Amino acid sequence: MSQIFxxxxxxxxPITDSEFEYVMSHFTRKKLKKHQFLVQSGEYxxxxxxxxNGLLKAYYANDEGKxxxxxxxxxxxxxxxxxxxxxxxxxxxxxDCLEDCEVLCLSLQNRDKxxxxxxxxxxxFRVKSNFGYVALQRRILSLLDQDAKGRYEELVSLYPxxxxxxxxxxxxxxxxxxxxxxxxxx
Amino acid sequence: MSQIFxxxxxxxxPITDSEFEYVMSHFTRKKLKKHQFLVQSGEYxxxxxxxxNGLLKAYYANDEGKxxxxxxxxxxxxxxxxxxxxxxxxxxxxxDCLEDCEVLCLSLQNRDKxxxxxxxxxxxFRVKSNFGYVALQRRILSLLDQDAKGRYEELVSLYPxxxxxxxxxxxxxxxxxxxxxxxxxx
DNA sequence: CGCGCGATTGAGTAATTTCAAATCTAGTGG
DNA sequence: CCACTAGATTTGAAATTACTCAATCGCGCG
Numbered sequence: 001m002s003q004i005f006x007x008x009x010x011x012x013x014p015i016t017d018s019e020f021e022y023v024m025s026h027f028t029r030k031k032l033k034k035h036q037f038l039v040q041s042g043e044y045x046x047x048x049x050x051x052x053n054g055l056l057k058a059y060y061a062n063d064e065g066k067x068x069x070x071x072x073x074x075x076x077x078x079x080x081x082x083x084x085x086x087x088x089x090x091x092x093x094x095x096d097c098l099e100d101c102e103v104l105c106l107s108l109q110n111r112d113k114x115x116x117x118x119x120x121x122x123x124x125f126r127v128k129s130n131f132g133y134v135a136l137q138r139r140i141l142s143l144l145d146q147d148a149k150g151r152y153e154e155l156v157s158l159y160p161x162x163x164x165x166x167x168x169x170x171x172x173x174x175x176x177x178x179x180x181x182x183x184x185x186x
Numbered sequence: 187m188s189q190i191f192x193x194x195x196x197x198x199x200p201i202t203d204s205e206f207e208y209v210m211s212h213f214t215r216k217k218l219k220k221h222q223f224l225v226q227s228g229e230y231x232x233x234x235x236x237x238x239n240g241l242l243k244a245y246y247a248n249d250e251g252k253x254x255x256x257x258x259x260x261x262x263x264x265x266x267x268x269x270x271x272x273x274x275x276x277x278x279x280x281x282d283c284l285e286d287c288e289v290l291c292l293s294l295q296n297r298d299k300x301x302x303x304x305x306x307x308x309x310x311f312r313v314k315s316n317f318g319y320v321a322l323q324r325r326i327l328s329l330l331d332q333d334a335k336g337r338y339e340e341l342v343s344l345y346p347x348x349x350x351x352x353x354x355x356x357x358x359x360x361x362x363x364x365x366x367x368x369x370x371x372x
Numbered sequence: 373c374g375c376g377c378g379a380t381t382g383a384g385t386a387a388t389t390t391c392a393a394a395t396c397t398a399g400t401g402g
Numbered sequence: 403c404c405a406c407t408a409g410a411t412t413t414g415a416a417a418t419t420a421c422t423c424a425a426t427c428g429c430g431c432g
Binding site for chain 1: 246248252254256257268269272273301305308309311312315316317318319320322323324325326327329330331362
């Protein structure tokens with residue numbers, strides 16, 4: 001099972017058996033059922049999470065109770081409230097399991113320790129973060145440049161499996177349109 | 187002048203004189219006049235850029251000739267087309283000087299070399315990238331949750347100097363609204 | 373003075389939202 | 403197997419918001 005994780009690291013940097021074992025010793029494993037929360041707004045956020053299987057949504061709920069999805073997370077993805085995690089402030093998002101999930105948890109302390117001990121791991125996280133930054137820029141461009149239909153098509157072409165796994169209502173709140181508008185597209 | 191840059195690094199990690207000198211030897215300095223381009227769509231992007239002074243905009247121009255600003259960059263900020271830079275593909279944005287500028291240029295090769303040689307620097311870039319990721323998430327949330335007025339107020343409260351330095355037309359294309367709509371706010 | 377750029381204003385149009393109701397679907401318990 | 407229910411999706415119609423296109427205004431500078 002954690003071979004998934006090893007493969008994930010080795011897409012960026014090779015790693016020996018003993019190094020991998022050392023890395024793994026800094027993670028804890030956690031199982032969650034559908035509808036359980038990994039993070040709740042107002043809490044402090046101890047861990048970053050690598051998704052072994054399942055699907056989650058990270059969303060912000062505004063004063064009127066409207067939800068805006070910041071990111072999905074499925075197999076191979078990382079998810080937490082990064083603002084809260086890195087800056088040690090209270091979370092302002094919820095992270096909710098859309099399916100039963102299994103994740104690997106990494107505290108900030110252990111992350112920093114791993115990065116200090118193994119430059120490979122610091123390199124890994126640097127490269128990951130760079131790619132994440134690029135992905136967010138693409139999403140911003142999509143929000144600025146495309147209409148609802150264009151954004152929807154971009155999303156399903158990037159992540160076709162989402163269409164099978166989540167209700168359209170949820171996609172709408174990722175795309176920034178009402179569910180009625182999304183329903184009327186095409 | 188490069189003291190600005192040293193201070194910038196030391197906000198993340200302390201660094202010795204000789205280390206700093208070594209780091210600096212991997213950068214080149216470049217001056218640009220207002221209206222000059224640092225990056226143009228279609229080119230390959232050799233360098234990331236640290237802004238010593240001046241102000242730039244990085245924008246995407248779509249088929250209808252509409253501009254969407256991906257980011258501004260002023261003193262202390264980094265800017266390039268990160269997708270093009272990291273993935274070695276052609277740029278799809280323009281980066282344009284809104285004022286006379288002076289920047290420090292870092293090629294990907296030199297960046298990787300510095301990171302490999304000095305773990306401090308790899309750490310620096312990891313932390314920077316993490317913070318950048320958080321900032322982009324905040325902007326996405328702003329685009330999803332706030333209306334034009336809310337986004338405008340958030341922008342001017344975060345970067346009040348922008349208001350003095352760039353025409354409102356340009357702010358509008360950062361915020362994702364027409365200049366007429368922005369003009370009608372308040 | 374007059375040019376050019378940016379900001380503003382007006383009017384009509386297009387897109388999206390909201391609210392409401394109807395329909396569809398999958399899962400549950402009898 | 404069927405009826406029922408909750409959630410999801412669709413549809414309609416009115417209201418809102420933002421956009422486009424066009425004209426005007428204001429100001430700094432050669």
